[in-house]
Amino acid sequence: MSKRVSNTVRYKYPLPIHPLDLPQLFVHNPISWAYWLYSYITSYNALSNKIHVDITKHNNFIHIEVRDLADMKYLWDRGFFGTGQLSRSEPTWYEQTRKKFQSSSDGKSNGMSLERVTKLRRKQRVEFKKQREIVEEKLLQLRREGNLTPEQEVEILEQERDKLRKFKDDQASLHIMDQDEDITEQENKRLLLQRSEILDENDNLLNLESLQLMPVETIFLSFALPILDISPVDFISKCCLTDISRYSEDLHTLLIQYAAYHHYRSHGWCVRSGIKFGSDYILYKRGPPFQHADFCIMVLDSNCSKPYTWYSTIARVCGTANKTLVLCYVERLETEEQILEWLQRGQLTKVFNSFKVGEVIYRRWVAGRNRD
Amino acid sequence: MTVTINLIGGSECYNSLLTPLVFNIDDIKKLRELGICGILSGTLPTASQQNIFLTVPLKLMVEEAIWLHIKGLAKFKVLRCNLLDSINEILEKDGEQIEKTAKLRLKKSFDLQREYKKEQHLLKLERLGITDSERIEKNVNGNDKLLEAALFIETPTTSNLLNNIHLSSVGWGISDKLLKILISQYGNWDNYLLFQALRDKGYVLAPGGRFGGKFIAYPGDPLRYHSHMIIRDALHYREQPIDFLELAANARLGTGVKKIWVIGSSTETDKGPTNNDKAIVDDNISFYSIEWAGFG
Amino acid sequence: MSTRDNEEKSIEYAVRTNLVHFQNWSDVRICDDQLQWRERTIKLLSGVPQTPLANGNTDPDGNPVKEYLLPVNLAQYKSDFISIECLDLIFDKLCEPDTKRIILSIVNDDGTIVFYFVYKGVHKPKK
Numbered sequence: 001m002s003k004r005v006s007n008t009v010r011y012k013y014p015l016p017i018h019p020l021d022l023p024q025l026f027v028h029n030p031i032s033w034a035y036w037l038y039s040y041i042t043s044y045n046a047l048s049n050k051i052h053v054d055i056t057k058h059n060n061f062i063h064i065e066v067r068d069l070a071d072m073k074y075l076w077d078r079g080f081f082g083t084g085q086l087s088r089s090e091p092t093w094y095e096q097t098r099k100k101f102q103s104s105s106d107g108k109s110n111g112m113s114l115e116r117v118t119k120l121r122r123k124q125r126v127e128f129k130k131q132r133e134i135v136e137e138k139l140l141q142l143r144r145e146g147n148l149t150p151e152q153e154v155e156i157l158e159q160e161r162d163k164l165r166k167f168k169d170d171q172a173s174l175h176i177m178d179q180d181e182d183i184t185e186q187e188n189k190r191l192l193l194q195r196s197e198i199l200d201e202n203d204n205l206l207n208l209e210s211l212q213l214m215p216v217e218t219i220f221l222s223f224a225l226p227i228l229d230i231s232p233v234d235f236i237s238k239c240c241l242t243d244i245s246r247y248s249e250d251l252h253t254l255l256i257q258y259a260a261y262h263h264y265r266s267h268g269w270c271v272r273s274g275i276k277f278g279s280d281y282i283l284y285k286r287g288p289p290f291q292h293a294d295f296c297i298m299v300l301d302s303n304c305s306k307p308y309t310w311y312s313t314i315a316r317v318c319g320t321a322n323k324t325l326v327l328c329y330v331e332r333l334e335t336e337e338q339i340l341e342w343l344q345r346g347q348l349t350k351v352f353n354s355f356k357v358g359e360v361i362y363r364r365w366v367a368g369r370n371r372d
Numbered sequence: 373m374t375v376t377i378n379l380i381g382g383s384e385c386y387n388s389l390l391t392p393l394v395f396n397i398d399d400i401k402k403l404r405e406l407g408i409c410g411i412l413s414g415t416l417p418t419a420s421q422q423n424i425f426l427t428v429p430l431k432l433m434v435e436e437a438i439w440l441h442i443k444g445l446a447k448f449k450v451l452r453c454n455l456l457d458s459i460n461e462i463l464e465k466d467g468e469q470i471e472k473t474a475k476l477r478l479k480k481s482f483d484l485q486r487e488y489k490k491e492q493h494l495l496k497l498e499r500l501g502i503t504d505s506e507r508i509e510k511n512v513n514g515n516d517k518l519l520e521a522a523l524f525i526e527t528p529t530t531s532n533l534l535n536n537i538h539l540s541s542v543g544w545g546i547s548d549k550l551l552k553i554l555i556s557q558y559g560n561w562d563n564y565l566l567f568q569a570l571r572d573k574g575y576v577l578a579p580g581g582r583f584g585g586k587f588i589a590y591p592g593d594p595l596r597y598h599s600h601m602i603i604r605d606a607l608h609y610r611e612q613p614i615d616f617l618e619l620a621a622n623a624r625l626g627t628g629v630k631k632i633w634v635i636g637s638s639t640e641t642d643k644g645p646t647n648n649d650k651a652i653v654d655d656n657i658s659f660y661s662i663e664w665a666g667f668g
Numbered sequence: 669m670s671t672r673d674n675e676e677k678s679i680e681y682a683v684r685t686n687l688v689h690f691q692n693w694s695d696v697r698i699c700d701d702q703l704q705w706r707e708r709t710i711k712l713l714s715g716v717p718q719t720p721l722a723n724g725n726t727d728p729d730g731n732p733v734k735e736y737l738l739p740v741n742l743a744q745y746k747s748d749f750i751s752i753e754c755l756d757l758i759f760d761k762l763c764e765p766d767t768k769r770i771i772l773s774i775v776n777d778d779g780t781i782v783f784y785f786v787y788k789g790v791h792k793p794k795k
Contacts, residue, residue, distance in 0.1 A: 056677040059708045059748075061741040062777070063677065077513070083779035085682075086690040093689070122666070123719070175768065186716070186731065190694035197688065207687055212779025215744055240745060253745035273778035278621025280744065307604070313584030317621045320628055573790065589790075600793050613749040615775050616742045623784050632793035637752045658752050661791035665771050665783035666722050667691060 007289050015266065016227050019305040050229040051075065051221075053213065055238065062239055064218045065210035069094060072211040080270050080287040081221065082211035089272070089288055093209035097198060128164075135160045185231070214273060215239055215254060216261040223348050224262060233346045247336035252301075255339070256330035259355035260299040263328075271297075278317050280324070296323045302331035302358070315364050325362055331356045373397040375446040379431070379436050379550055389557050390550075392437035392448075393429035404650050406445065407576045408436050409594060433579060434558055435567035441551050442568075448550040475548045478525065485523050537566070562606035562638045569636070569657040577603075584625065589634070601634050601661070602626065609637040609658070625665040679775045680711050680738040687737075687780045692718045695734070701762050706749050712770065713737040713760050722794035723769075724787070736763055736770045738786070743777040759788050 012018075022039050026032040028121065051071045056063050066072050066082065072091050075081040084091025139160065142148055148156075198206050213221070215235075223232035240250035264271045270284040274296050282293035296318040300306075318325040332339070334354035342350045376399060379390040394400055394410065403410065414427040432440075440446035463470070493515070497508055558564060563586055570577060575589040578599070585602035602622065607614070614635065622633040636659040682700045687693040694716035703710040713736070717724075720732040727733055740748040740760060759767060769787040776782070786792075 058679065060742065061679070061743055061775075063682075085779045089692075126719070186694055187718075190692065190718075193694070194688060194692070207682065208685065214778045250745050257744045273776065273780070275617070275620060275742070275776050275778060275780065275782065276624070278617050278619075278624060280617075288700045306607070309581065309584050309586070312581065312620070313621050313625065316584055317624050320625070384680070437675055559687070575790075601790065607752055610753050613747070613751050616740070616747050619772075619784065620774070620782065626793065630793050632787075632791060634790055635752065639753075640755075658756055659788075659790050660752065660755055661785075661787040661793075662772070663785050663793055665785050666794070667717075668686075668773075668781055668783040 011077055011287060011289065013078045014270070015225060015265075016075065016081075016221070018078075019227055033162070043321060044337065051227055052229050054210075055235070057238070062215065064213040065216065066212045066213065067207070069207060075211060075213075075221075080272065080284070081217050082213045083273070084209050085212055086209040091209055091211050094205070094207045098205055132164060132233065135164060176187075216258045219258050220262060220265060231346075232348055233343065236343065245340065247340055252332075255351070256301060256332070256355060257299055259299065259330050259352055260328045260357060262352065263357045264297070274298075277321055277323065278314060280328075282323070291320070294323060295326050296321075297326050297328050299330060300326050302329045302356075304329070310362070311362055313363050325363065327360045327362050329358045329360070331358065374444070375402055376449055377432065377440065377446045378449050378456065379437075381556070390434075390554055392432040392554075394432065395429045397428065400428070401520045403430070403440075404593070406440075406442060407571065407574070409433065409578060409595075410436060410608070411579075433567075433577070434554060435564050435577070438554060438558070438564060439568055439571055440546070447547040448554075450546075450550065481526055482523050486519065489522065491521055493662065526547065553561045554587075560606055562608075565657055566603060566606050566659075567636045567638045575601075578634060583629070584622065585633075588631070598630070600631050600632050603636070607635055607637040607641050612637075619662060623662055631643065632663045634659055634661050636660070676687060679741055682775050683713055683737060683739040683773045683781060687713070687715050699736075699762065703757060703761055705754055705757070708748070710738070710754075710758065710762070712758070713739065713773075721785075721791075736767060737773045737783075738770050739773045739775055741777075742774050753767070755786065755788075 023032070023035055025036045051066060052068065054063075054067060056065070065085075066075060072082070072084070076090055082091075083089050083095055086093035087096075095367075114314070123209045139156065142156065143153075198208060200206055218228065218230070218235055219232050222228040222230050222235060226232075236251075236254065240248060240254055261271055261281065264281065264283055270287045271281050272284065272288070272293070274280050274282040277296050279296040280299045281297040282292045283295040283297060285291060296314070298314060315325050332355055339351055339354065342348075375394065378393045378395060380393055381390045383646075394403065400410075410430040410432040411426065411523060412426040413431040414429055415422045420664060436445070437448075441448065493511075495509070497511060502508060502511070533551040546558070555561075567577060567587065570589055574591075576592060577587045577589050578594065580586050580588040580602055583602045586605045587603040588599040588607070589603060590597045590599045602625075604622070625631075626633050636657050639656040639658050680697070684696050684698060687696045693715040696713060699712045699714055701712070714734050715737065716734055717732045720726050720730070721735065724735065725733050740750055758770065763770065766790075769785050769791075772784040772786045774782045774784070
């Protein structure tokens with residue numbers, strides 16, 4: 001419960017922009033007037049400095065990174081922008097590693113991170129499967145020997161099942177307790193190398209992780225809410241305009257991807273990459289710490305047509321993850337030449353105003369199962 | 373020893389593609405032993421909405437039909453097909469003969485019916501105790517008009533004309549022609565090559581639409597084994613990149629249902645099916661099987 | 669941009685960092701052999717996972733053995749061009765003769781890296 005409250009406080013602002021925080025005004029109290037005025041004049045809701053991003057290009061693929069720890073936190077907390085390269089989503093590598101070092105020095109560790117829980121579960125699953133194989137083997141052996149009545153078999157099966165269940169429970173508690181496993185030579189070597197790369201000469205922990213922004217996030221944070229220290233037009237041309245006079249396929253795809261991204265962001269959704277579900281975006285009502293995403297978005301050109309199996313595959317992936325598939329069709333209303341001209345003149349608002357978004361929900365429907 | 377596959381469709385009111393059907397139960401058994409399962413698709417006219425416990429005909433995938441024919445295990449026959457040309461050809465050649473046969477058959481049928489009716493009539497009179505031969509004579513022959521009106525004209529359930537289609541062609545001729553039509557209608561020949569390569573490796577294949585693939589493959593008879601592969605439509609060896617988003621989606625799906633995603637293509641690019649008559653093709657197919665690595 | 673800088677931005681390097689500092693692999697190396705393919709030079713990585721991976725080989729003591737990884741780019745508006753021909757070339761030129769699988773490592777432009785087994789030929793799924 002306390003975690004929920006702190007989340008609400010921590011993620012108070014859905015975007016890196018917010019109204020002035022003004023004190024309450026008491027009409028009959030002149031002092032509150034004065035204080036209110038003072039606050040109004042001194043408050044400032046824009047960032048004092050723009051956030052620095054490193055843009056690198058390798059093999060024609062672009063990487064946009066924020067390296068400053070405070071900036072990383074700022075962008076994550078206000079709208080869940082970017083992904084930590086060495087974390088599942090929120091950049092927690094530095095904090096985790098720092099804690100690990102601390103805990104190994106004073107022999108205590110506090111709290112389980114999400115990553116550790118996930119790893120633990122996977123490990124448990126592997127061990128459980130091993131155990132199950134043993135049981136299956138045993139049963140097979142008994143069956144081969146042949147003198148089993150059906151009742152006996154059922155009884156043995158039941159017993160083994162109980163054992164397995166118990167094993168699963170024991171295992172869970174065991175692992176949370178047992179954190180130091182016996183370290184093999186290989187493991188020792190690995191840890192040594194790992195540590196050597198994360199400490200500087202003075203044994204200070206380096207931050208190896210940066211917050212990586214998707215190209216569309218970068219455009220949003222430099223065009224719609226200009227808080228990055230780059231120009232969106234320069235960025236777009238860096239992304240895909242090797243020849244600025246040409247309306248390339250890459251450019252078109254980037255523009256429609258952004259049109260869709262902006263569309264959902266401006267309707268209050270938290271939009272994140274959908275790669276895990278084979279889709280372009282997933283939509284959160286608020287953000288990853290609060291609840292699961294409800295929608296998978298596939299961004300398509302308005303005259304795009306795919307083979308049936310393509311739709312059915314994506315729909316099945318979304319279905320098994322309990323998400324609704326939205327086909328987001330983006331239509332370009334202006335000519336390529338017009339778009340290029342506006343782009344070259346830096347008139348991005350005009351560029352993006354000439355895209356129209358239309359949506360269709362795609363869902364598998366089975367007559368026998370969807371009566372209610 | 374060969375199995376008869378009936379091809380249906382081809383007319384404008386149906387889907388214009390030919391559909392291979394097998395009606396003979398023994399043939400269906402034989403196919404099952406060959407690892408060709410098809411899908412039972414027959415329902416009763418009174419229960420056309422029924423979709424489980426189906427019966428003959430067995431509907432085959434086009435790939436299955438082509439494979440069987442190429443291996444010399446089946447021959448094709450036409451069933452309700454738009455074959456105006458062939459029919460005209462037959463009419464021109466054998467029209468008179470067919471008409472004669474038809475008339476002859478009708479006449480024979482009438483004669484048999486007359487004979488039978490007279491016989492029945494006599495028996496009836498006998499039962500009524502009428503033994504006077506003159507009266508009998510009068511009664512029987514005086515009713516000729518009535519009798520003629522009561523004769524049935526049999527409407528045949530099979531077409532005489534269509535039976536003549538394969539009579540009129542020599543041996544495998546028409547069957548080979550039908551194979552060519554089937555192949556010419558077939559969308560992507562490389563898909564057939566994938567089918568053939570997997571079939572020749574011993575896998576039993578079924579349509580994969582439900583799993584977002586072209587086929588699903590079983591290591592043996594589907595009643596005995598789970599399918600563990602989803603096969604994607606053939607990729608072009610050189611020109612078609614793997615779509616990583618599609619890969620991510622399929623690997624995720626496969627993890628849930630314990631199936632691996634298989635992609636493949638023919639390494640001999642741009643080699644169509646029409647190179648020779650028998651359309652036998654080599655199996656230079658490159659396959660890759662893809663699944664989530666379990667981490668990351 | 670300096671060569672060293674460039675090297676550190678390569679996807680090979682991105683995959684290496686992820687394996688060493690997030691997945692806890694050991695003996696992670698960027699292989700020397702390379703293949704010219706379209707717009708890029710393809711290099712594999714090799715490394716040893718912390719625990720044996722599904723369907724993977726193990727040494728006599730049950731420890732994990734070396735795996736090969738193929739890093740590829742995926743951005744929202746384009747991706748690396750890897751055809752089946754390319755996979756054939758990789759298995760033929762960059763892997764030891766009896767290599768049965770490589771791990772496709774997709775470096776996404778959202779900062780994540782996802783890993784997939786790619787087996788040569790038709791292969792059973794993992795248990």
